[in-house]
Amino acid sequence: MTAPTSRRRVVEWVGGVPRAHEDRLIAEEPLEIRIAAPGSPDRRLGVTMRTPGNDFDLAAGLVLAEGVIGGRDDLAGIAYCTDATLTDEQRFNVVTVALARPAARGWKERSLRATSACGVCGTDSLDEVEDLVQRLPERGEETPSWSPADLAALPDALRRDQRHFARTGGAHAAGLFASDGATVVVREDVGRHNAVDKVNGHVLLEGIATAGLALCTSGRIGFEIVQKAVVAGVGAVVGVGAPTTLAARLCDRTGTTLAGFARDGRVVVYADRAGEVGR
Incomplete structure (x- = not known):
């Protein structure tokens, strides 16, 4: 099997001065x-x-x-x-x-x-997404409360487990976290959607309940990222970037908490239908 990263000789130019050295690339x-x-x-x-x-x-x-x-x-x-x-x-x-x-x-x-x-x-x-959601088991009545500070801290928790990104700078990541900040699983991939699928596949195969967990992603939050979270039964989606209009609409229609620009103690909550944030 191909390794997730590989070495490559490069020439780095800084201020017009070349420096030959070895770098690492993320595998695709x-x-x-x-x-x-x-x-x-x-x-x-x-x-x-x-x-x-x-x-x-x-x-x-x-x-x-x-x-x-x-x-x-x-x-x-x-x-x-x-x-x-x-x-x-x-x-x-x-x-x-x-x-x-x-x-x-x-x-x-x-x-x-x-x-x-x-x-x-x-x-x-x-x-079609709602058709998929209708066939999921009912979410439990109890939902966890998320403090704004906890949501803002999730990207830092995600980054600590981004081993491939640290070596190559070329990997996206996704992770599931409990409301107390505990890491459930983190996966990396050259594709941000793949990282989410790897996370959701792991909890599916391991039989881990997801309703009380938050999905944190390393990029913007598009419709398909939220869709994957919703179909997997995840209760909240957090990202370091901004969500799209369609992602926010899907969160509104499914009762999913949505937060973006989570970094440096700041977080913007776009959907909080269940009143989970700051409760």
């Missing part, structure tokens, strides 16, 4: 995800560009976000493909998700227009 490789459902031939869900590592988490989080599965019980297993036609390098770039029952929802085979900068979810509208 394609991952093809296939679906194996009972009684059906294997089908390709799509291909996404990702940083190798935690590939099963990524696949699980993506099929959850796509609505292919409704929960952990729909999964029979995840494994690297063993097709004889694949080269050794390709073998770790193809993952098969085996379903325990027919797919919870139909999907179109797609290339996912997969660059590391783009979202890969196939949901086309707020109504």
